[in-house]
Amino acid sequence: MGKVIAIANQKGQVGKTTTAINLAVCLAEAGQKVLLIDTDARAGATQALGLEHTGSKRETLYELLTGKAEIETTIHDTHFSGLKFIPSDINLVEVELKFLNVPGRNMILRKALEPVRHKYDFILIDCAPSLGIVTTNALVAADSVIIPIHPEMYPVDGIGKILQTIRIIQDSEQNPNPGIEGFLITMYEKHTVTQSQIVAEIRDLFKEMVFTTTILYNPQTNGAESYRKLSGEVIAKAFKNEN
Secondary structure, eight states: OOEEEEEOOSSSSSSHHHHHHHHHHHHHHTTOOEEEEEOOTTOHHHHHTTOSOOSSOOOOHHHHHTTSSOHHHHOEEOSSTTEEEEOOOGGGHHHHHHTTTOTTGGGHHHHHHTTTGGGOSEEEEEOOSSOSHHHHHHHHHOSEEEEEEOOSSSGGGGGHHHHHHHHHHHHSSSOSOOEEEEEEEEEEOTTOHHHHHHHHHHHHHHGGGEEEEEEEOOTTSOOHHHHHHHHHHHHHHHHHHHO
């Protein structure tokens, strides 16, 4: 049974999509079977993986959530061995309006994943920087959540609503399980005194819930080695929980 991990933070520009893509690739590189789902209507992950529409019709998360396609037809190959992908597009915006008063609207993705969960070791969900119906679907479907944090001034303020939403979901009958997989420090300029102080405060506040791995800010690299270390932490935690 695949472990479903949402990558979410209400605040934008904290490295959610970069983390989702790189973690997915590194997990696949480590021999894991991975499904990555783009739930952002801006389709950043979809474009990065070269799966945006190019004239021919490609079934996406929109078709899955609206019942126009079965999940198997929305899952596409990527250039990376072991990594499959469900793309997004701008049509996803319509879901927020169409499902506003639909009973059970927050359970759609969770139910849609049930037939394929056993085929993957990890299912990663890249969330939009919002807490609408689609993001709530991702959190309800998830076993746990990775919350990327950019060590800027008042970073904890940006995660307050996502933590509140997780608690609401835990207290409901939708999914009592989504916990914090870990807080991930991203775009860290370690030679900056202010950021170093903020990182120390984050680690003091959240303690062992913060990943050991930090994603350093370096425009000259893609952070591949850091994400390999992160994938190792994620795999180790999954193995520990299974035993």
